[in-house]
Amino acid sequence: MEAPLSGVSAPARLAADGEGVGHDELALAARNHGLPLEALRYDVTPPGLHYVLVHYDIPPTDGDDWRLTVGGLVRDRLDLDLPALRAFPTETLRVTMECAGNGRARLAPRPVSQPWLVEAVGTAEWTGVPLRVLLEEAGVEAGAVDVVFTGADHGVERGVEQDYQRALPLAVATGEDPPVLVAHAMNGMPLPPQHGHPLRLVVPGWYGMAHVKWLRDISVRDRPFDGFQQNVAYRYRQDADEAGEPVDRIRPRALLLPPGFPDFMSRTRVVDAGPVTLTGRAWSGAGPVVRVEVSADDGRTWADAEVAPPGDHRWAWQAWHAVWEARPGDHVLTVRAHDADGHAQPVDQPWNRGGFGNNLVQRVPVHCR
Numbered sequence: 001m002e003a004p005l006s007g008v009s010a011p012a013r014l015a016a017d018g019e020g021v022g023h024d025e026l027a028l029a030a031r032n033h034g035l036p037l038e039a040l041r042y043d044v045t046p047p048g049l050h051y052v053l054v055h056y057d058i059p060p061t062d063g064d065d066w067r068l069t070v071g072g073l074v075r076d077r078l079d080l081d082l083p084a085l086r087a088f089p090t091e092t093l094r095v096t097m098e099c100a101g102n103g104r105a106r107l108a109p110r111p112v113s114q115p116w117l118v119e120a121v122g123t124a125e126w127t128g129v130p131l132r133v134l135l136e137e138a139g140v141e142a143g144a145v146d147v148v149f150t151g152a153d154h155g156v157e158r159g160v161e162q163d164y165q166r167a168l169p170l171a172v173a174t175g176e177d178p179p180v181l182v183a184h185a186m187n188g189m190p191l192p193p194q195h196g197h198p199l200r201l202v203v204p205g206w207y208g209m210a211h212v213k214w215l216r217d218i219s220v221r222d223r224p225f226d227g228f229q230q231n232v233a234y235r236y237r238q239d240a241d242e243a244g245e246p247v248d249r250i251r252p253r254a255l256l257l258p259p260g261f262p263d264f265m266s267r268t269r270v271v272d273a274g275p276v277t278l279t280g281r282a283w284s285g286a287g288p289v290v291r292v293e294v295s296a297d298d299g300r301t302w303a304d305a306e307v308a309p310p311g312d313h314r315w316a317w318q319a320w321h322a323v324w325e326a327r328p329g330d331h332v333l334t335v336r337a338h339d340a341d342g343h344a345q346p347v348d349q350p351w352n353r354g355g356f357g358n359n360l361v362q363r364v365p366v367h368c369r
């Protein structure tokens with residue numbers, strides 16, 4: 001890790017009791033945007049509606065001189081330009097990606113950072129070269145443990161100046177089902193600048209921080225990577241000074257496409273009395289999702305929804321639907337997913353210091369007229 005740069009970044013902190021979202025969080029929220037929940041209607045999120053999260057700046061990557069290097073503990077170091085990379089065999093995978101910080105702003109106390117509610121998610125068709133193929137071409141040597149990925153973006157975070165870097169264990173990096181992709185296309189088009197143009201990593205089933213954008217270097221290491229985004233950020237911990245557990249796979253979550261029409265400021269929904277078809281999506285990094293339950297009384301009683309099987313898209317969200325007999329009055333709709341590993345969404349907040357993996361059930365206030 002690089003030496004601390006003093007005076008530019010305060011340590012992460014918890015908001016005081018009752019403290020509103022500040023300008024620093026608003027500045028992040030205005031740069032990084034979520035999925036408008038009505039866009040849950042699309043199997044594949046249309047361009048521009050997929051959530052975006054960028055720690056620093058979107059780097060300039062327009063030139064045709066991009067290189068991807070593959071080095072470290074390998075027999076033959078690779079130095080590829082884009083035509084050389086695209087000449088490798090490709091795969092296309094539909095993948096639901098979610099930020100590990102999704103749900104952070106609903107925590108009490110609130111960790112001060114990007115203030116997501118529930119909307120930091122999107123699904124895209126990613127096309128790229130399986131990482132395993134590139135690592136086979138380079139020839140991973142004995143003793144390899146981690147593979148480190150470096151983006152072209154640069155910044156300072158809590159006093160530590162850095163390139164954005166994350167690692168995967170070798171077994172995940174060389175996986176076949178699912179493959180990790182070095183993606184050069186999103187929904188059949190070159191990657192847009194904000195999603196990592198010209199190259200990004202796609203790690204099906206893992207939270208967003210693993211999917212390194214503006215990918216310029218891949219390095220095989222003989223010891224666990226201890227970079228900032230691996231060992232300081234993205235750990236589940238109760239206290240700031242604890243080592244904690246790594247944030248890795250996506251916890252189960254279901255979201256409801258809010259029914260009826262919204263009130264401008266409160267976002268409370270308005271529906272007419274009678275049967276209302278509720279629809280939404282559910283996903284998990286330990287999927288598939290095997291059950292979705294819906295509650296119209298803020299979680300006191302639950303009914304099963306119909307969940308579509310994952311079909312050909314094991315790493316993408318699944319559609320669900322249920323019919324609700326709406327009666328005049330005010331209601332709170334709630335929904336929760338259960339995955340194949342036996343994990344269900346909690347009805348009490350899973351609090352941790354960084355505000356990661358908060359898959360607390362969504363609550364949608366509805367006024368029925």
Ligand SMILES: Nc1nc2c(c(=O)[nH]1)N[C@H]1C(S)=C(S)[C@@H](COP(=O)(O)O)O[C@H]1N2
Pocket residue numbers: 050051052053054055056097098099100122150151152153164194195196207208209210211212213214
């Ligand atoms: N190089 C780089 N890669 C990055 C990031 C970043 O700031 N820099 N942000 C990560 C995080 S925290 C998330 S949630 C996802 C967001 O991907 P998206 O903006 O394409 O949705 O990218 C990840 N990859």
Ligand SMILES: [Mo]
Pocket residue numbers: 053098099100101208209
């Ligand atoms: Mo993220």
